[in-house]
Amino acid sequence: MILVWLLLVIAALFAALYIAGHRRDPRMLRNGVFLTMSLGLAGLTGIYWAALVVPGGEVVLALMVLAILVATVTLAIALIANGITMIRLEGKRLSNVLSLLAGIGIIALPVLVAFLFGLDLQHLPGLTVTIRAVASLLVLVTIYFGVAFISFAVYSVVYGITPATSRPTAIIVLGSGLINGEVPPLLRSRLDKALALYHREKLTGHRPILVPSGGQGADEPRPEATAMAEYLLSHGADAEDVHPETESRTTRENLALSQKILSSLGVEGEYLVVTNNYHVLRAASLTRQVGLPARAVGSPTARYFLPSAFIREYVAIITQYKAFNALACLPFVALVGFLLWEALQKR
Structure with missing residues (x-):
């Protein structure tokens, strides 16, 4: 239960940062990160608590994991279908195939990671370890940009539905x-x-x-x-x-x-x-x-236009803050590099 309380405290901290940031200036992009982290940690805490104390909690947890997997596959299929619709209605420009590429990526990435982790080059053990390290780095970077996209999408909706209170000049x-x-x-x-x-x-x-x-x-x-x-x-x-x-x-x-x-x-x-x-x-x-x-x-x-448009906006934000995002990924590179070095030293 200590972990439950720790997660709740961290979620509350992110909620406080969101409230303070939103009051200071609702246009700050970091507000979306604080809000998403708060909601995400609160949700994870609830799931973990239920698994601990609710009878049959393990079954509920397994069903929730299954539901997430099904939702992810469904999202990928929907994005691919949307990409095909965009090409048919708007043409084959790169900006119109972003949802198609995202859907393919959601399916292809886990397959690629599983393949890389499954490689076992018995005569080249050092290369095997290196490939698995690259796969680990790919997972960490993907999680980072996935959380960033969710934060952007969530806060886009929240900001968009917040009514303007002042009279514009x-x-x-x-x-x-x-x-x-x-x-x-x-x-x-x-x-x-x-x-x-x-x-x-x-x-x-x-x-x-x-x-x-x-x-x-x-x-x-x-x-x-x-x-x-x-x-x-x-x-x-x-x-x-x-x-x-x-x-x-x-x-x-x-x-x-x-x-x-x-x-x-x-x-x-x-x-x-x-x-x-x-x-x-x-x-x-x-x-x-x-x-x-x-x-x-x-x-x-138009609804069919939204997925690719949101992805395009996200790419523009990432490009605008490319130096910050590169720095944010450096700890992942350092961690995986250190673990790879240690693994190679033992061989």
């Missing part, structure tokens, strides 16, 4: 690609969300500035923000409230250049940044990095 709408120079469904959902927020504020006598933000891509006949502004104006936004930003190429530039426009207009206070729901957490994190006093809110996205 401006609404920034992040751009996405045009199709033949016109607003496609994905971008339309962002604009419709912004319009709903804008009209809601107008009903209270408050008129926030609308900043559609997006430059002209290499395959686009005009800046995204120009088409976005036309859409806003055609759906009831007042011309004096719409100030497009047409130079940005990335989300970070969307935010920084929109802030310049708002500063030039003398608009202060807290802003809202509208994007799609899968993009909310990374957009919020970037507002913090560029010093923009803003909260990000999400618009609906």
Whole structure:
């Protein structure tokens, strides 16, 4: 029972870190890690406690392990099916096959690890130990990035459903690609969300500035923000409230250049940044990095598009913090290297 209490204390510590971090700034990505660790440890504690004290707890534990395995296989199959749907509806670009690759990886990785651990090169015992060490490192690194992804996904949902409480002085709408120079469904959902927020504020006598933000891509006949502004104006936004930003190429530039426009207009206070729901957490994190006093809110996205979109956002976050993630993996490399060295010394 000592272990149960220890796990509960650690879970409570992570919960306290989450609450403090969320109150300080809900846009911090580390909040997701604290929340996930707290929930995960609390869940593991409950399972372990049940196995100890509940009659037939061992059977319950075995059934839960089986359920997790079945859920994992089901998830892999669903991701593969989603990847096929993405290819059929959106084309064969790399960003559209991420869910397919993830599903294949979930199935292939355990098979590869089992194969590596099962290798027994009797005439090359040193090589056998080295291969197993590599397999161990692969497991540890996979667990790290798996927990990081779960943290990102969980906190994306939590942040996205947390209501904004302040009244925005401006609404920034992040751009996405045009199709033949016109607003496609994905971008339309962002604009419709912004319009709903804008009209809601107008009903209270408050008129926030609308900043559609997006430059002209290499395959686009005009800046995204120009088409976005036309859409806003055609759906009831007042011309004096719409100030497009047409130079940005990335989300970070969307935010920084929109802030310049708002500063030039003398608009202060807290802003809202509208994007799609899968993009909310990374957009919020970037507002913090560029010093923009803003909260990000999400618009609906087609369900089939969400898995690949979430994975793409996660890859972008990992790439953005690649130095930190490399450092975080160094202890795994050091541990496996040390154990490998000891094993080779004994031979």
